[in-house]
Amino acid sequence: MSFQITIEDTGEQYACSETKHVLAGMQQLGKKGIPVGCRSGGCGVCKVRVLEGEYASKKMSRDHVTAEEEAEGVVLACRIFPQSNIRLSVIGKLNKAVNR
């Protein structure tokens, strides 16, 4: 089953299967809006705030998401699997390429 994901910041919308994490769903359709990093819960660049919607989640690094944040819906997009339509805003960002 697929659900509609809406990135509040850009208005971007895409369909994401309940079997794919929200970042993989975005990436495979060539959509943009959430920064893409390790896609495994370790680097933190795809951090988002879920404003509306249900999801299942996998473990994410506590260096990037505290237990309190996770309870409030602040999560890594690569670790959540949609169980309803989801509306989210982007928190994470990539560091600049070269520190010079």
Add this chain to the structure above:
Amino acid sequence: MAMTGILRPGHVQLRVLDMEESLNHYVENMGLLETDRDDQGRVYLKCWDEQDKFSLVLEPSDRSGMDHMAFKVATEEDLSRFESNIKNFGIETTRVAAGELNGCGERVRFTAPAGHTFELYAEKEQVGNGISTTNPAPWRRDLKGMEVIRFDHCLLYGDNFDENVKFFKEALEFQLTEQIVDGDLQIAAFLTCSTKAHDIAFIRSEESGKLHHASFLLGSWEEVLKAADIISMEDIPHETGPTRHGLTRGKTIYFFDPSGNRNEVFAEDSYVYPDSPVLTWNADNVGQAIFYHSRELVDSFMGVTS
């Protein structure tokens, strides 16, 4: 004996979020071999052609990243000598008891200026590479996945960059092999304790103590392509490659483990001797230095660490 002092990267201990997924990645997909487990839940792995008991330790954790990287030194006298060097440089050291890691001798632990924990040790149980030392076969027939040959190096991001490079050169007696410079500012330093293109590398960063990647050796470009096939087959998060680095000339591909720790597998890089000149890449050519064919930086490659 030409090679003395610090011999090689001996092991890296990585924090992982899910041990079962991690073992599937490192054993089934990359081809490391499990050699032991301990009562802290740590799992010990080695690459097939390594003689020592382990070169990768996976530590169950709620965070990703590198716990520490350790180098093997030739003798107990070297261990004491480097311990003095480190203290004389102004960095504190502690001794970790033999056996704290299964099969590993006493370790000297310290935090380098860029914020990473390193250890030195002289002894580790040798279990062999599964091949007879008399009339040895060239390879093993029971390997899985990418069939990585050895743990080769780590690339790390950290602050106090200049002090850190000075520390590795002066206290640990590493040799600078290649660098990226922006005018007078060194942005990247590749360092060796052997004749390899690098045994460790550092990138100048505002963040302290970050892991960019842990790297494993393959035998050929063909094996890098096979690794790429496995990455797609097994839905492993792929980042860049197969391609060639300008730096070190290595033929390479990058991907992530199930905790977001970046891995590299590579083949056919360059080598140095103590009298080799330092190779320098200018910041204007940084794209080519890193990805020789596309000559374009990849945002995630430059900005993502664990």
